Structure formats: C-alpha cells, structure tokens
Amino acid sequence: MTTHRLAELSTAQIARLDKTDAVAVQPIGAIEQHGAHLPVITDALTAEAISDRAIAALGPDSNVWMLPTLSYGKSTEHLGRAGTIAMSAATLISVCMDLGRSLAASGFRKLVFVNGHGGQPNLLDMVARDIRVETGLEVFPLMPGRFPLPEGIEPADPHYGIHGGHIETSIVWSLRPDLVQMEHAVKDGHVLGEIYAGMRHLTLEGAVPTAWVTDDVSASGTIGDPTAATREVGDKIVESQVATLAEVLTEIRAFSFPEVALPEVR
Template sequence: MTFMASMETTHGGYHFQHYTRERLNEFAREGGYVIVPLAATEQHGPHLPVNTDTMICDYVTRKSIERVAGRMPVLMAPILSIGCSEHHLSYGGTISYSAETYHRVLADVATSLVKDGFERIIFLNGHGGNHQIMTQVAQDTAVGHDVWTVAASYWNIANTALGGTDASGVGLVPGHAGGFETSLVMAICPELVDAGRIQSGHPVNSWARAEGYYMGRHGLITGRDGYSDSADQASAEKGQRYLDTIVGSVSDWLLELDKTIRKAEGGTE
C-alpha cells in the first residue's frame, strides 16, 4: 500500500511533523502536496488575543484538509505563527520578523521542502502583512526549481462565497480585529474574547477597501487605535457561518488546484 493510500488510517493523520523521514520521503516521491500555513502573533485591538490570525489560519487549514481527505494527497506543515507584523509593533503585544527576514524565512522553508523532494508546495496565508512577501517567495521558488508553487490568502479564495453571506455587514472583510475576525474567534474559542472591551462606533478609514492597488499611511495601516472597525455586531453564530463558507471555498480550491496540475502534467482529471 502506498503512503497516500494509507495516510488516513495511520496515526500521523495529515500533520507533516507526525511522520518519520522515510514516510515523508515516500509521500514526496508519490507527488503529495504540502500546505504551509502562514499566520502571525500580533496585537488585535483591546478585545482579541494576539494569536487571532494563527487560530483562524490553523482552523481553516485543518478543516479544509479534512474535507479533501481521500480525494487529494496533502499534508499540513507546522504553522508559522510569527509573520511580518512590523506595522503593529507600536501597540505592543506583537512579535514580528522584518520584511527582509520573513522573505528569507519563507524562502528557506520552500527550499527545505524542495530539497526534501516535494514538488507541490502551497502557502496558505492568514495575515495581511504576509501576503506580498509570500507571493514573491512562491514565484521565486517556481523560477528557481522545477516544482509547483501556489500562494493565497484565505479571504481572497473565499471572497466570492463570503459575498453571499452577511459578512460585509458585520465589518470589513477580513479587516483587523473588527466584526469579521471577532466573529471567527467567537466561534473558535469564545473564552479568549474580552467582550467587555468591545466598543461601538469605531471610525473606519474610508480608503481601507481599496482594490487593485495599495494605499496606506503611517500610524493608520492597522486602523484607528490598531483595529479596523467595531466588533459590536460580531457573534459566534455569524463566525461559524463565515468559517464554514471559508473552509468550503478553500477545500474546493484545493481540489481544483489538484485537477489543474494533474491536467497540466498530462494526467487524467
């Protein structure tokens, strides 16, 4: 029995770190995918924990892999819980790599996986400050090595599907520590939300929804007082609905990626 055929029944499940080198080498030889989840440890306003992005990215990655189990071979690498969050440092409660260091970290992770024999590497991101760096590293890796690389942030994958929910009514999507992210955390781990610190009427930067270009200003990149919008309309029920929508979109996206790559390589769909 191949590694791919047996992985669901083994004790290791889909976690990269639970396998021996021999099993991982076998998985790589069989053309398996590795998802590298990217997150952050940074301030999320006065009411959310600093591991908000890590918590959400971990949930989305795990649940999406569970949904595609048996239909495509994929492992989840250890989540990178520190990202590029320099724009949050002035508020405290933040651990960050500089942009230059983070680029090197992701490049080293990708190179390690290539040297391990993996030819299908996916970066799945849960923090806005990581996005451009992640995309550049994915491109550089594909230019320098004969491998497939993919990079995306979960909210971009799920953008259309989230548009069919009330997510935009609860706050900016994804925003930062606003109604959307607060709803997600309320659904995943409600005891970590300091609901007594949630305020209404938080000002929203009108230019924060800019699409197709970047716009920012020193001190305002993270939103007023370090968060993008009020979370007073957030709820666990809404959060679970958004999470289900995101997981559905990401799992469908993964299956489509596999189909596209197999077709490009001359295989069957």
C-alpha cells in the same frame, strides 16, 4: 496514514509518500495586536484552523499534508503595540525560501501558503514566484479571508473593517470563544471615511494605496466594528472557508503546468 500533519511522520514515512501529486500546506499568520478583544495569535490561529479542517475533510487518502504553522509574520504596521512580534520582509522572505528549498530537497512538487494575515499577501505572491524559479515547485499563495462570504452575510464595516472588525471577530469567536473578550470590543478606524473624503483616487488599500500603520487610523488598534460580531456568523464563515479551501486543495493536487518546448536559439 492516521494523520495529515507532516511533522508527525517519520523520515521513512515521508520518503515513501507519492510526491507526484502530494501537496504541502504551510499555514502562515502573524503575532500582532488585534485590539483589546482578540488574542495576538488571531491570524496564525485562523490560518491553522481553516487549513487543518479543510485537509481533514478531504479524508485520509488525500495526499495533502499540513506543515507546522509559521506563526510569526510581517507585522511592522503594528509595532509599538504590546504583544506584536514582527519579522522584517527580508527575514520572512528568507524563511519562506528556505522552506521551499527544503521541501524540494525532500521531493515535494507543490507548496501552498494559507495566509491569515492581511499585511503580507504581496510578499507571499513575490516569494512564491521566487521559490518556483529556484526550486521548480508549483507554489500557490492564497488567503481564505479573501474567499467570498456565505450568502446572506454582509460585513457591518464594509469600507474599513480590515483588522479585528465584524468578520474577523466573528471567525475567532467561532474557533476559540474562550479567547474573545467582547466586553472590550470597540468600533474604531471609521475615521478613514473622513481621511479619504473627497479623494477620487487615493484609498487605504486599492488601486492607489497609502502605506499606513495602525497608529495612523486607530487609537484602539481595531480597524472595524467588532461590536457587530456574533458566533453564529463566524460559524457560517468558517464552514464556508473550510469547504472552499478543501475544493481549492483538490484542484491544486490535480493541477500541473504543461511542459513547454522552448524555441531553439539560432
């Protein structure tokens, strides 16, 4: 095959693929505001680019196939900000379930969600198990943004940089510098340090999280410090995420659950 994009194959070509270890990769992101300096397609863009590069790095015989990116996601925390187009949780769950059913009907056995949006890992964890139960597919929800940073790189906003901050801005700057408007980048969201000051257990996201929307913590829409971003940092992070994802996809292709003999019911 000269492509790793499944949608570029014919139905006959897909039917002939060896499904015993074929891996279908679904990049999924969001269309949502990312402050005044980043495009609303940021999450979908990063999920697609990291997936595309990782699969390409595996070579033409990898039997790992990228599906068309699901650009919309559950972005209700950003509703009301211009350009945000959000699915409800129920809608996104239904879309993912239909995706799993369709892949299973085509003979696939492994599905990977490569997620670029921090607002939906819990939803994807849940729907992955439901797809597993209903279709038998082995499903792997993952987020490159949670991979370890390369050695020597530390976020400038470690306690509040969760949206359009130092790391995310650097990544987009690496992938699509033409879409980054650094002259509009502003530090915001650091009010979180004041909001949770003196709290022993409560955090924005953690063991005792707080349900939040952007308007609770940011005027600009940014939650982090994009002014610290550089393209060089982004290049290093992208290279690291691509390499790690390629390794993960190789492991997923080789992985399978053993068949367990269930005890007889007496």
